[in-house]
Amino acid sequence: MADYYVGNKEYFPGIGKITYEGPKSDNPLAFKYYDADKKVGKKKMKDHLRFAIAYWHSFCADGSDPFGAPTHPHPWIVDAKSPMEAAEHKLNAAFEFFTKLGAEFYCFHDRDLAPEGESPAESEKNLFALAAKAKKLQKATGVKLLWGTANLFSHPRFMNGAATNPEFSVVALAAAQVKAALDVTIDLGGQGYTFWGGREGYMSLLNTDLKKEKEHLAKFLSMARDYARKQGFKGVFYIEPKPMEPTKHQYDYDVETVAGFLRYYGLDKDFRLNIEANHAELAGHDFAHELETAASLGLFGSVDANRGEPRNGWDTDQFPTSYYETALAMYAILRAGGFTAGGLNFDAKIRRNSIEPADLFEAHIGGMDTFAVGLEIAQRIIDDGKLSGFVKKRYASFNSGDGAKFEKGELSFDVLAKLGSKYGTAGITSGKQEQLENILNKYLLGL
Ligand code: XLS
Ligand code: NI
Ligand code: NI
Numbered sequence: 001m002a003d004y005y006v007g008n009k010e011y012f013p014g015i016g017k018i019t020y021e022g023p024k025s026d027n028p029l030a031f032k033y034y035d036a037d038k039k040v041g042k043k044k045m046k047d048h049l050r051f052a053i054a055y056w057h058s059f060c061a062d063g064s065d066p067f068g069a070p071t072h073p074h075p076w077i078v079d080a081k082s083p084m085e086a087a088e089h090k091l092n093a094a095f096e097f098f099t100k101l102g103a104e105f106y107c108f109h110d111r112d113l114a115p116e117g118e119s120p121a122e123s124e125k126n127l128f129a130l131a132a133k134a135k136k137l138q139k140a141t142g143v144k145l146l147w148g149t150a151n152l153f154s155h156p157r158f159m160n161g162a163a164t165n166p167e168f169s170v171v172a173l174a175a176a177q178v179k180a181a182l183d184v185t186i187d188l189g190g191q192g193y194t195f196w197g198g199r200e201g202y203m204s205l206l207n208t209d210l211k212k213e214k215e216h217l218a219k220f221l222s223m224a225r226d227y228a229r230k231q232g233f234k235g236v237f238y239i240e241p242k243p244m245e246p247t248k249h250q251y252d253y254d255v256e257t258v259a260g261f262l263r264y265y266g267l268d269k270d271f272r273l274n275i276e277a278n279h280a281e282l283a284g285h286d287f288a289h290e291l292e293t294a295a296s297l298g299l300f301g302s303v304d305a306n307r308g309e310p311r312n313g314w315d316t317d318q319f320p321t322s323y324y325e326t327a328l329a330m331y332a333i334l335r336a337g338g339f340t341a342g343g344l345n346f347d348a349k350i351r352r353n354s355i356e357p358a359d360l361f362e363a364h365i366g367g368m369d370t371f372a373v374g375l376e377i378a379q380r381i382i383d384d385g386k387l388s389g390f391v392k393k394r395y396a397s398f399n400s401g402d403g404a405k406f407e408k409g410e411l412s413f414d415v416l417a418k419l420g421s422k423y424g425t426a427g428i429t430s431g432k433q434e435q436l437e438n439i440l441n442k443y444l445l446g447l
Pocket of ligand 3 (some may be wrong): 276278315317347377
Protein backbone atom coordinates (compact mmCIF):
# COMPACT_ATOMS: atom_id res chain seq x y z
CA MET A 1 0.00 0.00 0.00
CA ALA A 2 1.27 3.46 -0.88
CA ASP A 3 2.24 5.76 1.93
CA TYR A 4 -0.64 7.60 3.50
CA TYR A 5 -2.37 10.10 1.33
CA VAL A 6 -2.97 13.54 2.67
CA GLY A 7 -5.24 15.80 0.65
CA ASN A 8 -5.04 19.54 0.97
CA LYS A 9 -5.17 19.18 4.70
CA GLU A 10 -4.21 16.59 7.29
CA TYR A 11 -7.29 15.60 9.29
CA PHE A 12 -5.59 13.42 11.88
CA PRO A 13 -2.51 15.48 12.71
CA GLY A 14 -0.03 13.99 15.10
CA ILE A 15 -1.01 10.45 14.15
CA GLY A 16 1.33 8.68 11.74
CA LYS A 17 1.32 5.28 10.19
CA ILE A 18 0.13 2.65 12.68
CA THR A 19 2.74 -0.08 12.99
CA TYR A 20 3.07 -3.43 14.69
CA GLU A 21 4.98 -3.11 17.97
CA GLY A 22 4.16 -6.47 19.56
CA PRO A 23 2.28 -7.57 22.69
CA LYS A 24 4.62 -5.81 25.13
CA SER A 25 4.05 -2.36 23.64
CA ASP A 26 1.89 0.02 25.62
CA ASN A 27 1.58 2.51 22.79
CA PRO A 28 -2.18 2.89 22.28
CA LEU A 29 -1.53 3.77 18.62
CA ALA A 30 0.29 0.56 17.70
CA PHE A 31 -0.79 -2.96 16.85
CA LYS A 32 0.01 -5.52 19.54
CA TYR A 33 -1.05 -8.65 17.65
CA TYR A 34 -2.00 -7.67 14.10
CA ASP A 35 1.20 -8.10 12.14
CA ALA A 36 -0.03 -7.71 8.53
CA ASP A 37 2.64 -9.78 6.79
CA LYS A 38 2.96 -12.52 9.41
CA LYS A 39 2.10 -15.93 8.00
CA VAL A 40 -0.66 -17.88 9.73
CA GLY A 41 -1.16 -21.25 8.10
CA LYS A 42 -0.69 -20.66 4.39
CA LYS A 43 -1.59 -16.98 4.18
CA LYS A 44 -0.52 -13.64 5.58
CA MET A 45 -2.66 -12.20 8.35
CA LYS A 46 -3.83 -9.37 6.12
CA ASP A 47 -4.97 -11.79 3.43
CA HIS A 48 -6.89 -13.91 5.91
CA LEU A 49 -8.58 -10.95 7.54
CA ARG A 50 -9.15 -8.50 4.66
CA PHE A 51 -10.10 -5.59 6.94
CA ALA A 52 -12.49 -2.97 5.62
CA ILE A 53 -13.54 0.36 7.08
CA ALA A 54 -17.24 1.28 7.15
CA TYR A 55 -17.48 4.78 5.72
CA TRP A 56 -20.81 5.52 7.41
CA HIS A 57 -19.82 4.91 11.01
CA SER A 58 -16.34 6.38 10.82
CA PHE A 59 -16.89 9.49 8.71
CA CYS A 60 -20.64 10.21 8.64
CA ALA A 61 -22.13 9.25 12.02
CA ASP A 62 -21.70 12.18 14.36
CA GLY A 63 -22.43 10.74 17.78
CA SER A 64 -26.02 11.95 17.87
CA ASP A 65 -28.63 9.60 19.31
CA PRO A 66 -32.40 9.82 19.86
CA PHE A 67 -31.68 11.74 23.06
CA GLY A 68 -28.92 14.13 22.09
CA ALA A 69 -27.14 16.31 19.56
CA PRO A 70 -23.95 15.43 17.64
CA THR A 71 -20.79 15.14 19.70
CA HIS A 72 -18.16 14.21 17.12
CA PRO A 73 -16.26 17.20 15.74
CA HIS A 74 -15.80 15.98 12.11
CA PRO A 75 -13.17 18.54 11.09
CA TRP A 76 -13.70 17.61 7.43
CA ILE A 77 -17.05 19.36 7.25
CA VAL A 78 -16.30 22.43 9.33
CA ASP A 79 -14.54 24.47 6.66
CA ALA A 80 -16.63 23.31 3.66
CA LYS A 81 -18.67 25.81 1.69
CA SER A 82 -21.17 23.32 0.26
CA PRO A 83 -22.34 19.74 0.89
CA MET A 84 -20.33 18.61 -2.15
CA GLU A 85 -17.17 20.25 -0.82
CA ALA A 86 -17.80 18.65 2.57
CA ALA A 87 -18.12 15.27 0.84
CA GLU A 88 -14.79 15.81 -0.89
CA HIS A 89 -13.05 16.73 2.37
CA LYS A 90 -14.62 13.70 4.00
CA LEU A 91 -13.21 11.51 1.23
CA ASN A 92 -9.72 12.90 1.79
CA ALA A 93 -10.06 12.32 5.53
CA ALA A 94 -11.25 8.77 4.91
CA PHE A 95 -8.31 7.88 2.68
CA GLU A 96 -5.91 9.48 5.13
CA PHE A 97 -7.43 7.24 7.80
CA PHE A 98 -7.41 4.03 5.70
CA THR A 99 -3.78 4.40 4.76
CA LYS A 100 -2.52 5.48 8.17
CA LEU A 101 -4.27 2.49 9.70
CA GLY A 102 -3.22 0.09 6.94
CA ALA A 103 -6.73 -1.13 6.09
CA GLU A 104 -6.80 -2.37 2.52
CA PHE A 105 -10.56 -2.12 1.93
CA TYR A 106 -13.52 0.12 2.57
CA CYS A 107 -17.29 -0.07 2.16
CA PHE A 108 -19.85 2.68 1.56
CA HIS A 109 -23.49 3.52 0.96
CA ASP A 110 -24.14 5.89 -1.94
CA ARG A 111 -25.28 8.59 0.47
CA ASP A 112 -22.17 8.27 2.62
CA LEU A 113 -20.02 9.19 -0.33
CA ALA A 114 -22.13 11.99 -1.81
CA PRO A 115 -25.10 14.06 -0.66
CA GLU A 116 -28.58 13.45 -2.02
CA GLY A 117 -29.59 16.02 -4.66
CA GLU A 118 -32.92 17.69 -5.45
CA SER A 119 -33.77 14.98 -8.00
CA PRO A 120 -32.63 11.42 -8.75
CA ALA A 121 -30.59 12.86 -11.65
CA GLU A 122 -28.80 15.32 -9.38
CA SER A 123 -28.16 12.62 -6.75
CA GLU A 124 -26.63 10.47 -9.46
CA LYS A 125 -24.47 13.35 -10.67
CA ASN A 126 -23.22 13.98 -7.13
CA LEU A 127 -22.44 10.31 -6.64
CA PHE A 128 -20.58 9.94 -9.92
CA ALA A 129 -18.52 13.07 -9.19
CA LEU A 130 -17.41 11.76 -5.80
CA ALA A 131 -16.83 8.25 -7.15
CA ALA A 132 -14.49 9.71 -9.78
CA LYS A 133 -12.45 11.28 -6.97
CA ALA A 134 -12.55 8.04 -4.96
CA LYS A 135 -11.23 6.20 -8.00
CA LYS A 136 -8.19 8.47 -8.13
CA LEU A 137 -7.52 7.99 -4.42
CA GLN A 138 -7.89 4.21 -4.74
CA LYS A 139 -5.34 4.26 -7.53
CA ALA A 140 -2.94 6.49 -5.61
CA THR A 141 -3.09 4.43 -2.41
CA GLY A 142 -3.95 0.85 -3.42
CA VAL A 143 -7.00 0.85 -1.13
CA LYS A 144 -9.83 -1.23 -2.64
CA LEU A 145 -13.60 -1.29 -2.43
CA LEU A 146 -14.83 -4.41 -0.63
CA TRP A 147 -18.48 -3.62 -1.38
CA GLY A 148 -20.83 -0.81 -2.17
CA THR A 149 -24.47 -0.44 -1.24
CA ALA A 150 -27.39 1.96 -1.49
CA ASN A 151 -28.96 3.65 1.49
CA LEU A 152 -32.62 2.69 1.05
CA PHE A 153 -33.65 3.48 4.61
CA SER A 154 -32.79 7.06 5.70
CA HIS A 155 -34.92 9.16 3.36
CA PRO A 156 -38.57 9.63 4.44
CA ARG A 157 -39.69 8.21 1.08
CA PHE A 158 -38.63 4.79 2.34
CA MET A 159 -40.69 4.87 5.53
CA ASN A 160 -42.97 2.15 4.09
CA GLY A 161 -40.12 0.18 2.55
CA ALA A 162 -37.96 0.37 -0.58
CA ALA A 163 -38.28 -2.72 -2.82
CA THR A 164 -41.22 -3.80 -0.63
CA ASN A 165 -42.99 -0.43 -0.62
CA PRO A 166 -46.74 -0.67 -1.28
CA GLU A 167 -46.35 2.22 -3.79
CA PHE A 168 -44.87 1.29 -7.13
CA SER A 169 -43.35 4.77 -7.62
CA VAL A 170 -41.16 4.32 -4.53
CA VAL A 171 -40.01 0.91 -5.73
CA ALA A 172 -38.94 2.59 -8.97
CA LEU A 173 -37.10 5.35 -7.08
CA ALA A 174 -35.28 2.68 -5.09
CA ALA A 175 -34.25 1.10 -8.39
CA ALA A 176 -32.86 4.41 -9.62
CA GLN A 177 -30.71 4.57 -6.53
CA VAL A 178 -29.53 0.96 -6.70
CA LYS A 179 -28.70 1.29 -10.41
CA ALA A 180 -26.43 4.27 -9.72
CA ALA A 181 -24.87 2.54 -6.70
CA LEU A 182 -24.19 -0.54 -8.83
CA ASP A 183 -22.68 1.62 -11.57
CA VAL A 184 -20.19 3.24 -9.20
CA THR A 185 -19.44 -0.05 -7.43
CA ILE A 186 -18.54 -1.57 -10.79
CA ASP A 187 -16.53 1.48 -11.84
CA LEU A 188 -14.55 1.38 -8.58
CA GLY A 189 -13.77 -2.31 -8.96
CA GLY A 190 -15.96 -3.25 -5.99
CA GLN A 191 -15.59 -6.93 -5.13
CA GLY A 192 -19.14 -7.13 -3.84
CA TYR A 193 -22.46 -5.36 -3.60
CA THR A 194 -24.60 -5.58 -0.45
CA PHE A 195 -28.33 -5.40 0.13
CA TRP A 196 -29.31 -4.70 3.68
CA GLY A 197 -33.08 -4.35 3.91
CA GLY A 198 -33.57 -2.10 6.89
CA ARG A 199 -37.04 -1.04 5.76
CA GLU A 200 -37.84 -4.30 3.96
CA GLY A 201 -40.18 -5.65 6.59
CA TYR A 202 -43.25 -4.45 8.40
CA MET A 203 -44.44 -2.68 11.52
CA SER A 204 -47.95 -4.20 11.46
CA LEU A 205 -49.53 -7.10 9.62
CA LEU A 206 -52.82 -5.20 9.69
CA ASN A 207 -51.63 -3.00 6.81
CA THR A 208 -49.24 -5.43 5.10
CA ASP A 209 -49.49 -7.99 2.29
CA LEU A 210 -46.51 -10.06 3.38
CA LYS A 211 -46.57 -12.48 0.44
CA LYS A 212 -46.67 -9.67 -2.13
CA GLU A 213 -43.85 -7.78 -0.43
CA LYS A 214 -41.56 -10.79 -0.40
CA GLU A 215 -42.31 -11.43 -4.07
CA HIS A 216 -41.52 -7.82 -4.88
CA LEU A 217 -38.25 -8.06 -2.98
CA ALA A 218 -37.24 -11.16 -4.94
CA LYS A 219 -38.19 -9.54 -8.25
CA PHE A 220 -36.23 -6.39 -7.39
CA LEU A 221 -33.12 -8.37 -6.43
CA SER A 222 -33.29 -10.51 -9.58
CA MET A 223 -33.62 -7.41 -11.77
CA ALA A 224 -30.73 -5.65 -10.02
CA ARG A 225 -28.58 -8.76 -10.40
CA ASP A 226 -29.39 -9.05 -14.12
CA TYR A 227 -28.61 -5.38 -14.66
CA ALA A 228 -25.25 -5.57 -12.86
CA ARG A 229 -24.22 -8.75 -14.65
CA LYS A 230 -25.07 -7.11 -17.98
CA GLN A 231 -22.82 -4.20 -17.00
CA GLY A 232 -20.01 -6.68 -16.44
CA PHE A 233 -20.13 -6.99 -12.65
CA LYS A 234 -18.20 -10.13 -11.69
CA GLY A 235 -18.37 -9.65 -7.94
CA VAL A 236 -20.59 -11.21 -5.29
CA PHE A 237 -24.02 -9.97 -4.23
CA TYR A 238 -24.64 -10.10 -0.51
CA ILE A 239 -27.74 -10.08 1.62
CA GLU A 240 -27.10 -8.94 5.17
CA PRO A 241 -29.61 -10.53 7.54
CA LYS A 242 -31.04 -8.66 10.49
CA PRO A 243 -34.19 -9.69 12.35
CA MET A 244 -35.57 -6.28 13.28
CA GLU A 245 -34.69 -2.58 13.78
CA PRO A 246 -35.78 -0.33 12.22
CA THR A 247 -38.87 -2.44 11.39
CA LYS A 248 -40.55 -4.77 13.86
CA HIS A 249 -39.86 -7.72 11.58
CA GLN A 250 -37.43 -7.73 8.67
CA TYR A 251 -37.79 -10.28 5.86
CA ASP A 252 -34.04 -11.05 5.93
CA TYR A 253 -34.37 -12.29 9.51
CA ASP A 254 -31.31 -14.52 9.82
CA VAL A 255 -29.09 -16.80 7.74
CA GLU A 256 -31.55 -19.72 7.52
CA THR A 257 -34.39 -17.42 6.55
CA VAL A 258 -32.36 -15.70 3.84
CA ALA A 259 -31.03 -19.03 2.55
CA GLY A 260 -34.58 -20.33 2.16
CA PHE A 261 -35.60 -17.13 0.39
CA LEU A 262 -32.62 -17.19 -1.99
CA ARG A 263 -33.26 -20.80 -2.93
CA TYR A 264 -37.02 -20.37 -3.29
CA TYR A 265 -36.48 -17.53 -5.76
CA GLY A 266 -33.45 -19.01 -7.52
CA LEU A 267 -31.03 -16.34 -6.31
CA ASP A 268 -28.57 -18.64 -4.56
CA LYS A 269 -26.09 -18.75 -7.45
CA ASP A 270 -25.24 -15.05 -7.26
CA PHE A 271 -26.00 -14.14 -3.66
CA ARG A 272 -24.04 -14.92 -0.51
CA LEU A 273 -24.53 -13.88 3.09
CA ASN A 274 -22.91 -10.89 4.74
CA ILE A 275 -23.09 -11.84 8.40
CA GLU A 276 -23.00 -9.24 11.15
CA ALA A 277 -22.16 -10.27 14.71
CA ASN A 278 -24.60 -7.85 16.33
CA HIS A 279 -27.43 -8.92 14.02
CA ALA A 280 -26.80 -12.58 14.90
CA GLU A 281 -27.21 -11.65 18.55
CA LEU A 282 -30.46 -9.77 17.85
CA ALA A 283 -31.78 -12.90 16.10
CA GLY A 284 -30.99 -14.93 19.21
CA HIS A 285 -28.00 -16.68 17.66
CA ASP A 286 -24.29 -16.86 18.36
CA PHE A 287 -22.17 -15.14 15.70
CA ALA A 288 -20.42 -18.48 15.04
CA HIS A 289 -23.79 -20.17 14.57
CA GLU A 290 -24.67 -17.83 11.74
CA LEU A 291 -21.26 -18.29 10.11
CA GLU A 292 -21.43 -22.06 10.44
CA THR A 293 -24.97 -22.16 9.08
CA ALA A 294 -24.03 -20.10 6.01
CA ALA A 295 -20.96 -22.27 5.44
CA SER A 296 -23.03 -25.46 5.74
CA LEU A 297 -25.30 -24.18 2.95
CA GLY A 298 -22.42 -23.04 0.74
CA LEU A 299 -23.57 -19.44 1.16
CA PHE A 300 -20.84 -17.92 3.33
CA GLY A 301 -19.63 -14.61 1.91
CA SER A 302 -18.52 -11.72 4.08
CA VAL A 303 -18.66 -10.36 7.61
CA ASP A 304 -19.71 -7.15 9.32
CA ALA A 305 -17.36 -7.28 12.27
CA ASN A 306 -18.73 -5.75 15.44
CA ARG A 307 -20.37 -6.82 18.68
CA GLY A 308 -23.56 -6.12 20.53
CA GLU A 309 -24.22 -5.39 24.14
CA PRO A 310 -25.90 -8.56 25.44
CA ARG A 311 -28.11 -6.62 27.84
CA ASN A 312 -29.43 -4.27 25.12
CA GLY A 313 -32.00 -5.28 22.55
CA TRP A 314 -30.65 -3.09 19.79
CA ASP A 315 -27.79 -2.80 17.33
CA THR A 316 -25.11 -1.06 19.39
CA ASP A 317 -22.45 -1.77 16.70
CA GLN A 318 -19.48 -1.80 19.09
CA PHE A 319 -15.97 -2.76 18.12
CA PRO A 320 -15.10 -6.42 18.72
CA THR A 321 -13.11 -7.06 21.88
CA SER A 322 -13.71 -10.70 22.77
CA TYR A 323 -11.07 -13.27 21.82
CA TYR A 324 -13.53 -16.01 22.60
CA GLU A 325 -15.94 -14.70 19.99
CA THR A 326 -13.36 -13.88 17.30
CA ALA A 327 -11.64 -17.25 17.82
CA LEU A 328 -14.86 -19.16 17.25
CA ALA A 329 -15.74 -16.90 14.32
CA MET A 330 -12.35 -17.37 12.66
CA TYR A 331 -12.54 -21.11 13.31
CA ALA A 332 -15.81 -21.19 11.33
CA ILE A 333 -14.42 -18.89 8.63
CA LEU A 334 -11.19 -20.87 8.14
CA ARG A 335 -13.08 -24.13 7.92
CA ALA A 336 -15.38 -22.52 5.35
CA GLY A 337 -12.26 -21.96 3.23
CA GLY A 338 -11.62 -18.36 4.34
CA PHE A 339 -12.60 -15.20 2.53
CA THR A 340 -12.52 -14.96 -1.24
CA ALA A 341 -14.29 -11.75 -2.29
CA GLY A 342 -15.45 -10.98 1.25
CA GLY A 343 -13.67 -9.60 4.26
CA LEU A 344 -14.06 -8.21 7.77
CA ASN A 345 -15.88 -4.91 7.52
CA PHE A 346 -15.89 -2.95 10.78
CA ASP A 347 -19.55 -2.03 10.83
CA ALA A 348 -18.87 -0.50 14.22
CA LYS A 349 -18.93 2.93 15.75
CA ILE A 350 -17.06 4.63 18.52
CA ARG A 351 -19.20 5.70 21.46
CA ARG A 352 -20.89 9.07 21.64
CA ASN A 353 -18.43 10.30 24.25
CA SER A 354 -15.32 9.13 22.36
CA ILE A 355 -14.49 12.53 20.97
CA GLU A 356 -10.73 12.55 20.45
CA PRO A 357 -9.44 11.94 16.89
CA ALA A 358 -7.27 9.13 18.25
CA ASP A 359 -10.37 7.26 19.48
CA LEU A 360 -11.28 6.24 15.94
CA PHE A 361 -7.80 4.77 15.47
CA GLU A 362 -7.75 3.03 18.83
CA ALA A 363 -11.16 1.46 18.18
CA HIS A 364 -9.99 -0.03 14.88
CA ILE A 365 -6.60 -1.07 16.26
CA GLY A 366 -8.42 -2.97 19.02
CA GLY A 367 -10.77 -4.60 16.53
CA MET A 368 -7.94 -5.64 14.23
CA ASP A 369 -5.85 -6.96 17.12
CA THR A 370 -8.83 -8.90 18.45
CA PHE A 371 -9.38 -10.58 15.09
CA ALA A 372 -5.65 -11.26 14.67
CA VAL A 373 -5.67 -13.07 18.02
CA GLY A 374 -8.84 -14.91 17.02
CA LEU A 375 -7.20 -15.98 13.77
CA GLU A 376 -4.14 -17.36 15.56
CA ILE A 377 -6.29 -19.25 18.06
CA ALA A 378 -8.40 -20.68 15.23
CA GLN A 379 -5.29 -21.81 13.36
CA ARG A 380 -4.01 -23.43 16.58
CA ILE A 381 -7.29 -25.33 16.98
CA ILE A 382 -7.04 -26.53 13.38
CA ASP A 383 -3.35 -27.47 13.57
CA ASP A 384 -3.81 -29.38 16.79
CA GLY A 385 -6.82 -31.21 15.37
CA LYS A 386 -8.19 -32.32 18.75
CA LEU A 387 -11.59 -30.71 18.31
CA SER A 388 -12.11 -31.78 14.71
CA GLY A 389 -10.77 -35.23 15.61
CA PHE A 390 -13.37 -35.50 18.35
CA VAL A 391 -16.17 -34.42 16.01
CA LYS A 392 -15.04 -36.88 13.35
CA LYS A 393 -14.99 -39.72 15.83
CA ARG A 394 -18.40 -38.74 17.14
CA TYR A 395 -19.95 -39.51 13.75
CA ALA A 396 -17.79 -42.55 12.95
CA SER A 397 -20.77 -44.93 13.10
CA PHE A 398 -21.88 -43.51 9.75
CA ASN A 399 -18.62 -44.43 8.04
CA SER A 400 -19.39 -48.08 7.46
CA GLY A 401 -22.06 -50.76 7.76
CA ASP A 402 -25.67 -49.78 8.38
CA GLY A 403 -24.72 -46.17 9.20
CA ALA A 404 -23.09 -45.72 5.79
CA LYS A 405 -26.13 -47.32 4.12
CA PHE A 406 -28.37 -44.84 5.94
CA GLU A 407 -26.35 -41.89 4.63
CA LYS A 408 -26.49 -43.24 1.09
CA GLY A 409 -30.25 -43.63 1.29
CA GLU A 410 -30.05 -47.40 1.06
CA LEU A 411 -32.27 -48.14 4.05
CA SER A 412 -36.03 -47.95 4.19
CA PHE A 413 -37.56 -46.48 7.29
CA ASP A 414 -38.92 -49.79 8.53
CA VAL A 415 -35.48 -51.42 8.17
CA LEU A 416 -34.00 -48.47 10.07
CA ALA A 417 -36.57 -49.01 12.82
CA LYS A 418 -35.77 -52.73 12.99
CA LEU A 419 -32.07 -51.92 13.36
CA GLY A 420 -33.08 -49.77 16.30
CA SER A 421 -34.22 -52.80 18.25
CA LYS A 422 -31.14 -54.74 17.16
CA TYR A 423 -28.70 -52.12 18.45
CA GLY A 424 -30.58 -51.38 21.65
CA THR A 425 -28.73 -48.84 23.78
CA ALA A 426 -25.31 -49.31 22.17
CA GLY A 427 -23.60 -46.03 21.22
CA ILE A 428 -25.20 -43.80 23.84
CA THR A 429 -22.08 -41.77 24.62
CA SER A 430 -21.00 -38.55 26.32
CA GLY A 431 -20.86 -35.32 24.29
CA LYS A 432 -17.81 -34.29 26.38
CA GLN A 433 -18.73 -30.62 26.05
CA GLU A 434 -16.99 -29.55 29.25
CA GLN A 435 -13.76 -31.29 28.31
CA LEU A 436 -13.83 -29.59 24.91
CA GLU A 437 -14.51 -26.22 26.50
CA ASN A 438 -11.50 -26.72 28.74
CA ILE A 439 -9.36 -27.53 25.70
CA LEU A 440 -10.62 -24.41 23.96
CA ASN A 441 -9.58 -22.31 26.95
CA LYS A 442 -6.06 -23.70 26.64
CA TYR A 443 -5.90 -22.57 23.00
CA LEU A 444 -7.15 -19.15 24.07
CA LEU A 445 -4.17 -18.86 26.37
CA GLY A 446 -1.86 -19.74 23.50
CA LEU A 447 -1.03 -23.16 24.92
C1 XLS B 1 -27.43 -1.81 9.86
C2 XLS B 1 -26.60 -2.50 8.89
C3 XLS B 1 -25.97 -1.60 7.82
C4 XLS B 1 -25.46 -2.44 6.70
C5 XLS B 1 -25.23 -1.67 5.43
O1 XLS B 1 -27.82 -2.35 10.89
O2 XLS B 1 -25.61 -3.21 9.56
O3 XLS B 1 -25.00 -0.80 8.37
O4 XLS B 1 -24.28 -3.07 7.04
O5 XLS B 1 -26.37 -1.07 4.96
NI1 NI C 1 -23.94 -4.17 8.80
NI1 NI D 1 -25.86 -3.38 12.24
